[in-house]
Amino acid sequence: MASPVELLSLTNPVFKSYVFWVGVLVIKIVLMSLLTAIQRFKTKTFANPEDLMSPKLKVKFDDPNVERVRRAHRNDLENILPFFAIGLLYVLTNPSAWLAINLFRAVGIARIVHTIVYAVVVVPQPSRALAFFVALGATVYMALQVIAAAAF
Amino acid sequence: MASPVELLSLTNPVFKSYVFWVGVLVIKIVLMSLLTAIQRFKTKTFANPEDLMSPKLKVKFDDPNVERVRRAHRNDLENILPFFAIGLLYVLTNPSAWLAINLFRAVGIARIVHTIVYAVVVVPQPSRALAFFVALGATVYMALQVIAAAAF
């Protein structure tokens, strides 16, 4: 078995791919905050009294555009953050490079598509469901491989 | 001190245990999405217009069964995801195998119990509080050990 030294080097194409997609998805997640802020200013929907730009405004929690971005953001936390943890451990199980790189790509692309069809341009279902399940399926597969590697 | 090479190998029983429980908990977290979906379909509670299965339905945000699963899910993000980060660093501090393995087990089992008594079969308190504090206590202990290892 390859040692962690080689597995966690950027000379390992599997680790390199993991690192690339984590970088991209971290930026994607934090951009959701800016997307939320844009919607808050556009719709003048602020959740805290100290955020109100004018004394005429009141705190508001139910703007559908703000809430949509917040749901997409929360969905990212629910799905991308577990991928970060399991992806690293999956790299350490020394998987087939072709499969692993395509799983990381699938998660990365599916989660970007998920955000676009959910919170940027609303596209009818099942586009969001499909994007969701591609990333979920890849994550579950990696988790099962990781459990198998640890259990036997 | 053992080197990261040995610490992050599956031949290290502490790392093996960490890997096993992260795998199990990742699957547990993503299953919460399916549990939410089941409750959404059962109670016809959909948060987005494009998710409505029939033109007669309207978006709805206050179904108690859906919200209960969502609270359990969010509680997972608040507690399991920090454990993923601190658990890995705790492995790298080369802790006593017996203690570390039992801490990981405690977190894993406590968080599964937490979900069951919160979102599957509602069990009166203090069952949920106990499950919550077992995992929290183990996580804080690991964090303090990690801080001590880094500070001295």
Added chain:
Amino acid sequence: MASPVELLSLTNPVFKSYVFWVGVLVIKIVLMSLLTAIQRFKTKTFANPEDLMSPKLKVKFDDPNVERVRRAHRNDLENILPFFAIGLLYVLTNPSAWLAINLFRAVGIARIVHTIVYAVVVVPQPSRALAFFVALGATVYMALQVIAAAAF
């Protein structure tokens, strides 16, 4: 290039700093649960029927003090958890020690300040926005460095 063995050792001051701040921030995140609980008991705002301390109480979801702490907590998940993932990979890119240590410090201190001005003593804007953007900027910088290391 230094090998992962050296990079993930506590003899590497960059890794040591990362480990320290992850430990501190994990404790900070889980303390938000206790802060929420304190507000729930103070304002008698409980989200689950099984949590009600007296048969006269009803579930309640809209207490502004509870919701404020919950928003601060969620903001932590959105920003600190991606930092945990990207920080570790940034360590593995073998960055300049001075820069990396100060980036970790910036994230750690900014996120503690964010919680204080948001959920402990409410301080007028732009204090919260500033704390938010310092941590966000450092995280995005690390993510870009990590992407560059993986892409070339």
